[in-house]
Amino acid sequence: YYYYYYGSYSYSGDFSYSYDLADAYACADSPTWHKADDTSKDCSWVGEFPEVRCENRIKGADRTIPSYSCPATCGTPCDDR
Numbered sequence: 001y002y003y004y005y006y007g008s009y010s011y012s013g014d015f016s017y018s019y020d021l022a023d024a025y026a027c028a029d030s031p032t033w034h035k036a037d038d039t040s041k042d043c044s045w046v047g048e049f050p051e052v053r054c055e056n057r058i059k060g061a062d063r064t065i066p067s068y069s070c071p072a073t074c075g076t077p078c079d080d081r
Helices: 021-026 043-047
Strands: 002-005 008-012 016-020
Antiparallel strands (some): 002 008
């Protein structure tokens, strides 16, 4: 049987299995992040030149840096967020 509760799936049968949905999305790029004052510069823009754009100098409109809000693009480990 599969059970869904508080953002998690759990399977109960011959073995037990639990999967936290938050973990699946923890390392995905933010669909809403963009550079402060320029909505055209989003995570895909960061990915065009990640060596420079993933650094801490660039701030988003939400005051986060690309390596935090675009972890898939910047290669930021999930544990570092």
